[in-house]
Amino acid sequence: MVAKTIGILSLKGGVGKTSTSVALGSAISELGRKVLLVDGNLSAPNLGLHLNIHHPELTLHHVLRGEANIRDAITDIGGLDVLPASILNKSKTNPLKLRDKLNYIKHDYDFILIDGSPSLNEETLAVILAADELLVVTTPDLPTLEMTIKAVNIAKQRDTPIAGLIVNKVHNKRFEIPLRQIEKNSGVPVLAVIPHDINMLRALSQYKPYTEYKAYSEGSREFRKLAASLLGEKCKSFDLKGLFRFTPTLQDVNREIFYESVFQ
Numbered sequence: 001m002v003a004k005t006i007g008i009l010s011l012k013g014g015v016g017k018t019s020t021s022v023a024l025g026s027a028i029s030e031l032g033r034k035v036l037l038v039d040g041n042l043s044a045p046n047l048g049l050h051l052n053i054h055h056p057e058l059t060l061h062h063v064l065r066g067e068a069n070i071r072d073a074i075t076d077i078g079g080l081d082v083l084p085a086s087i088l089n090k091s092k093t094n095p096l097k098l099r100d101k102l103n104y105i106k107h108d109y110d111f112i113l114i115d116g117s118p119s120l121n122e123e124t125l126a127v128i129l130a131a132d133e134l135l136v137v138t139t140p141d142l143p144t145l146e147m148t149i150k151a152v153n154i155a156k157q158r159d160t161p162i163a164g165l166i167v168n169k170v171h172n173k174r175f176e177i178p179l180r181q182i183e184k185n186s187g188v189p190v191l192a193v194i195p196h197d198i199n200m201l202r203a204l205s206q207y208k209p210y211t212e213y214k215a216y217s218e219g220s221r222e223f224r225k226l227a228a229s230l231l232g233e234k235c236k237s238f239d240l241k242g243l244f245r246f247t248p249t250l251q252d253v254n255r256e257i258f259y260e261s262v263f264q
């Protein structure tokens with residue numbers, strides 16, 4: 001196997017990159033694929049803390065400085081492998097070595113998900129350069145959409161394909177920017193819509209992926225459908241021929257188009 005590396009990107013803090021990386025990684029792993037989650041947020045890492053990994057001895061920082069073998073810095077948390085970064089890191093590291101380091105373990109995984117940094121710096125660039133494709137996380141408000149458009153443009157300049165957007169923390173209120181407007185302004189299809197859900201916070205407090213903590217929530221179903229289309233499995237709940245049976249959402253149609261374009 002050769003892993004598909006997906007960067008989870010957003011140039012806005014707190015939109016849900018880390019929560020998304022964990023939930024999507026867990027959903028892909030539930031489908032029987034081997035997944036590695038990487039903390040690419042080197043200056044303010046917290047992927048480990050989402051998964052009950054506190055102050056790991058070896059981290060991505062050691063790997064990037066050539067002080068540790070990448071396999072020695074990976075922790076297996078049961079079903080998911082995690083490569084955390086150091087919260088208390090002080091010495092200098094070069095984030096741009098990320099791609100080369102991940103190449104050593106590409107054959108160990110089906111998917112590598114890199115949780116990105118919200119800052120427009122070398123860390124973000126490293127994620128864009130290390131990824132085969134990107135998922136951009138946004139929320140349906142103007143400040144975030146502006147930063148999403150900026151992230152999309154930077155990724156395009158580096159020729160890293162953007163698979164789609166994950167619109168997170170959706171309240172379904174009229175004051176929110178409509179999905180079609182988000183797509184039109186960013187030029188990127190929406191592949192998943194995750195409602196604002198207090199269970200995300202509960203899951204975090206229990207160090208569990210949201211998809212495991214609240215497996216049958218609307219958001220978890222969206223993560224599972226996205227996971228299925230990423231690994232080329234047709235979403236059982238949706239088929240273009242079945243249009244008359246129920247009304248597909250915008251993201252249902254986009255996932256189908258994504259699936260058809262990549263796997264047919």
Ligand SMILES: Nc1ncnc2c1ncn2[C@@H]1O[C@H](COP(=O)(O)OP(=O)(O)OP(=O)(O)O)[C@@H](O)[C@H]1O
Nearest residue numbers: 013014015016017018019118169195196197200201
């Ligand atoms: N769909 C959601 N509904 C409610 N809360 C959410 C949702 N998604 C994420 N959150 C919460 O929002 C907060 C920020 O999430 P998270 O840490 O994943 O964002 P981030 O984009 O990774 O942040 P940073 O830019 O700091 O890395 C967390 O408390 C998380 O539990």
Ligand SMILES: [Mg+2]
Nearest residue numbers: 017018041115
């Ligand atoms: Mg984060």
